[in-house]
Structures are given as structure tokens and as C-alpha cells.
Amino acid sequence: MSKFHFECRKCGQKIDGFKEWFSLNQKCPKCGNNSVTTIYNTDKEIIKSLISKDAQPENLWHYFDFLPLNDRKNIVTDGEGVAPIERWDFLENFAKEKYGLELEVFVNRNDKSFATGTFKDKGGAVAASVLKENGIKEYVVASTGNTASAFAHYLAKAGISCSIFVPENSLPDSEAHIGTYGQKLFRVKGDYAYAKKVAADYAKKYGLLMTGGNLDPLRLEAKKTQVFEMLRIMGKIPDVYVQALSGGTGPFAVEKAFLDFKETGLLDKMPRFLLSQGDLCAPMAHAWKKAKANNFPEGYEKDYPIYENPQVLIPTIATGNPGMYPFMAPLVRRTGGEIFPVKESMAVDLARLIAYERVIKIGPASAAGILGFFEALKNNLIKDKESVFINMGESANRALDFMKEVAYTTENISSADECERFDREKYREKVWKPFM
Secondary structure: OOEEEEOOOOOOOOOOHHHHHHHOOOOOOOOOOOOOEEEEEEHHHHHHHHHOOOOOOOOOOHHHHHHOOOHHHOOOOOOOOOEEEEEEEEHHHHHHHHHHHOEEEEEEEEOOOOOOOEEOHHHHHHHHHHHHHHOOOOEEOOOOHHHHHHHHHHHHOOOOOOEEEEEEOOOOOOOOOOOOOOEEEEEEEEOOHHHHHHHHHHHHHHHOOOOOOOOOOOOOOHHHHHHHHHHHHOOOOOOOEEEEOOOOOHHHHHHHHHHHHHHHOOOOOOOOEEEEEEOOOOOOHHHHHHHHHOOOOOOOOOOOOOOOOOOOOOOHHHOOOOOOOOHHHHHHHHHOOOEEEEOOHHHHHEEEEEHHHOOOOHHHHHHHHHHHHHHHHHHHOOOOOOOEEEEEOOOOOHHHHHHOOOOOOOOOOOOOOOOOOOOOOHHHHHHHHHHH
């Protein structure tokens, strides 16, 4: 019996594995659907030893038995997948002082991922390993920036040529990370939806495989390991899951882990998904608000706006055509969650606060996710005594212009006579003021 197989999400057709899936150009041979569920034949009880407090994983391949790769010799890794999950007591204190809530707040420090400092590294590692195992030499990626950098890095390690298409408003700093690996970047004159179309045309022109979107098993199976890490480090599944939302692979991956391991008794309930979108491009949030106001009428999940060429401050999460909304909205609703906008203009303020309190530099997408925590508190979406998990997006190492805005302490002087003695504590009130 093979380690895993796929089943079509639409008609249930069985597909043996990636060799067959890739030969079919990632489409079901029976109904033409382009999304599948990965089914593992591994004994599910093995997971209990892998999430033990005594386990000391070096990377996400600690969970090899539940990842879609057959041979360990094909593993491509750079230490991804075991970024620390930290308790942030300053956020707990804020919730207590301002809202009277006693919370446990955990933050997944994806910025510490060695390769590119983003939660996309896990997907990049699995993709590179699977493509290597199946003899794929060329690959096509469409991305707003973070996935592009991760795939460029890992596919380069695997010796695979990667052609990457990003929208014209993608952060310029991503270019250096892609170009220096010897991968090809195409900056498309248009928004993300158009970049995906051009990438698909390119893939079709040359007969190449292309990333399969948010339900792609290469990405989904990698990201589900965050649930294993919750259990290993936190010892439980949180009550609330907070993340900035573009397409939604993170929440889908959490659901996949529950489907895989429900029978073990380890996962008692799904966390409540509280997902934030930047207010300058928030089609899912706007669709959700409309559906909720109308008591979620039949077919609500198919009613969503499309925003062409959105002008945003956080391009890495700007998806104007939310093709995943029909899948995401029902998932969020099942968990009793919410999709809501946050002010992109506050990302700089948030990054200053985090840099002051935790001495780390976060990127704009991470800021949007943590802003979701503040917005959720303001709107009574988090309850007393709950545990909150914030899946932070990325570091600031590909957002140097953003970090220039975040810096606020510089003072130009001519002599020491113009300098007042410095005490770092005087900045505390300044960085907290926007949130009080």
C-alpha cells in the first residue's frame, strides 16, 4: 500500500499520487476539477509520539509520515517549520487592562524561519521536495510576494528553474531575493488576478506545471504542521485563531489537520477563525458583512465583489478577486468566526509597537494579522479566559521601505549641546497611543 493518495474534492475520484496528478496537469481525470484531498495510509497513532513534549524536531520533516513525500532522500530543507510559538504577555496585559479579559496569547514566530522569514517557507520546502522526487525541472509560480520568495529559495536549492509572476505593486525588495537565487521574476503590468492569468498563459505555452492555489496539496499539507506544533508546544488547540487573510491556506490547513486526526481524540474542536483583511482591498470582509446582515441566505458564499487593480499599502495580502471565498466563508461560519477589515494605515504603528515591546522587526502582512487581534478585542470577538493563537506572517527583511517608515527616533543635530540625555522608556506612551 502506498503512503498516500488523492481524492477529487468534487467527485471523489481516486488519484494514485503526484506522478499521476502531475501527468493530468493537476486536474481530475473524471470531472476536470483542480483540487484534491490528500489521504494518508499511515497509522494515525504515530502522531502522538511526534507531538510529544520530548520531541525535538529540526524542521517540518519531523512529520514526514504525514507529508506527501515518499522517499526521505528527496527532502529539501532549510530548518523551516519549527519556528517558536511564544506567549506575548504584553498583549495579555493590554486585554486585561483595557477590556477586562484574561487571555492566553500565543504568537507563531514565522519571522524566525531561516530561509526567507515567512510562513510560506514550509510550502516551499514541500514543493521543492515533491517536484524533485517526481523529476520536475521547471515550475511556474504566481504570487503577491511571500510565496514567490519562498519558492524561489527552495526550488533553487533543488536545482529547479522557477518562473515567478508578481503584480506590479509587489514589494520591490522581493526582487532581490528572487533574482539573486538565479530564478526568473516577471513583474506583470496589472493586479494579482492578472498576474495569475499571465502565469497560466506562460505555463500553458511551454507545457509547464504551475502552483495550484490555496488548496494545492504542496502548500496545504505543509501548513497543516502548524497544528502539530500547537499541540507539541502549547499542549492544546487554541480557542481562537487569528491571521491576516489573502487566500486562506492557513485556515484551510488547520481544517485539514482536523480531518486527518479527528479519530485520534487529540483534536476536540476547531478554533474560531478571526481573519483580517487590509481595508484597502477587503472583498472577503465586505462579502461576509453583507451575508451576515442578511442572515447568510442560500448561496451567500457565491456573492462577493471583485476589485480590479486595488491601490493598497500592504500588497502581500491584496487579492482583489477572492476566488477562495466560496470555500473560506462556510469554514469561518462553521467555527463561529468572523472576517473583518483592519486599517492598513495602522500597520506602521503596529510594527513600532511590536519592535518596542518584543525587539523584533515584522513585515506589513504580519502587522495586518496582529491588528486583527486588536480589532477583534474592540468588537468583542474574543471572550474571557480564551486562548488566542496569532499566526504571524513574515519578517521585515523584504520590506525595507516599510521599515524606514517604522523608524521614528532619529533626530538631526550639529553638536552634543543639542542632545538631551536619552531614556528609552519615554517612547512607551508614544508607541501605545494609537491603540489606547
